[in-house]
Amino acid sequence: MKMIIRDMVHSLKCIEKYLELLLTHMQYLTTAYTAQLEKNSLDPETGLYEYLDRQGVMDYLGISARSYYRFLAQGVLKAHRMGGRDYFLKKDLNEILLKGPRRLEDRKREQ
Numbered sequence: 381m382k383m384i385i386r387d388m389v390h391s392l393k394c395i396e397k398y399l400e401l402l403l404t405h406m407q408y409l410t411t412a413y414t415a416q417l418e419k420n421s422l423d424p425e426t427g428l429y430e431y432l433d434r435q436g437v438m439d440y441l442g443i444s445a446r447s448y449y450r451f452l453a454q455g456v457l458k459a460h461r462m463g464g465r466d467y468f469l470k471k472d473l474n475e476i477l478l479k480g481p482r483r484l485e486d487r488k489r490e491q
Contacts, residue, residue: 414478431460431467440473 432440437457438448451457452466456476459466 430470431462432470432473433465433467437468437473440470441476 434448437443438445443451448457452459457468458472459468461467
């Protein structure tokens with residue numbers, strides 16, 4: 381009986397080490413992915429943040445006009461008014477892609 385328990389404890393320790401290693405890799409990948417999204421948000425020629433208009437947002441996020449207006453009304457999309465038109469930072473859209481629109485909708489409902 382003691383031998384079985386000792387083997388189980390050993391197996392659990394091995395699993396724990398594997399999960400710690402997996403967590404480390406996931407954190408690294410998340411950091412690298414976030415940095416890449418941030419880099420892709422900048423216009424390579426000017427080094428300034430890139431803005432998208434309504435159609436650009438719908439194409440970039442792969443959403444319909446109905447979803448666009450729903451996200452705008454719920455505050456998921458944060459518009460910047462310029463010349464009477466709405467523009468959106470690509471950086472903010474990348475956050476939506478990272479977190480997922482559903483999670484952002486849920487967070488808005490909780491507030």
